[in-house]
Amino acid sequence: MQNSSENPGLGQGINDFIQKNRKPIVIGAVALAALLVICIAALSLRDVLQRKAISEVEELNSRYEAIRHSITEEYMEIEAAELLADLETFAKKNSGFAGGKAWSIIGSIHSEKKDWAEAEAAWAQAAEKSEKSYLAPIAWFNAGIAAEEQGWLEEAIDYFSKSISAPAGFSSAPRAQFTIGRLNETLDNREAAIAAYRAVISGWPYDMVWTNLAHSRIIALEL
Numbered sequence: 056m057q058n059s060s061e062n063p064g065l066g067q068g069i070n071d072f073i074q075k076n077r078k079p080i081v082i083g084a085v086a087l088a089a090l091l092v093i094c095i096a097a098l099s100l101r102d103v104l105q106r107k108a109i110s111e112v113e114e115l116n117s118r119y120e121a122i123r124h125s126i127t128e129e130y131m132e133i134e135a136a137e138l139l140a141d142l143e144t145f146a147k148k149n150s151g152f153a154g155g156k157a158w159s160i161i162g163s164i165h166s167e168k169k170d171w172a173e174a175e176a177a178w179a180q181a182a183e184k185s186e187k188s189y190l191a192p193i194a195w196f197n198a199g200i201a202a203e204e205q206g207w208l209e210e211a212i213d214y215f216s217k218s219i220s221a222p223a224g225f226s227s228a229p230r231a232q233f234t235i236g237r238l239n240e241t242l243d244n245r246e247a248a249i250a251a252y253r254a255v256i257s258g259w260p261y262d263m264v265w266t267n268l269a270h271s272r273i274i275a276l277e278l
């Protein structure tokens with residue numbers, strides 16, 4: 056095997072190539088360095104904006120927590136409306152976790168007021184805005200509750216299914232799966248209900264509450 060010192064022609068060829076193409080090589084290196092600087096600056100700016108957005112939504116959340124227990128009272132109506140307006144303005148301008156958090160607070164307010172159509176829409180927005188975070192399955196689950204409150208049972212089943220299949224883990228997944236069975240029972244979809252209950256048992260065999268309830272419902276349906 057020969058190296059460049061044993062093959063002077065190769066080294067000379069590389070040197071000649073560099074000399075002939077020195078200008079485009081220098082321009083390319085400068086452009087690459089500039090692109091790298093721009094990428095670093097863009098990432099830094101994005102991080103700054105994300106931190107700012109999270110700080111703003113936490114401030115909005117603090118305002119919500121301060122009035123949460125009395126938000127349905129008549130004397131709190133103006134303050135609640137102002138908070139909702141600020142939240143909606145923020146939510147429409149932000150995506151990711153901050154946007155999802157804002158829509159979640161909006162969903163909570165509408166749920167407290169039992170404005171179920173508005174709550175459902177807000178929870179669905181929260182899930183879509185933060186589809187990879189822990190907020191998504193919680194939001195889908197709450198959208199399911201809001202849909203059920205309106206009598207939209209098939210839509211509720213879809214929401215509960217999304218809460219289970221969301222990328223982030225969900226501690227209430229067995230409850231969501233059991234609820235799918237219960238709603239199918241209400242719709243008189245006996246086979247679908249049994250399948251849903253069996254999915255509780257196979258999916259979460261060590262959950263003592265929902266697995267036992269699923270066993271009970273299967274027995275009742277099969278009798």
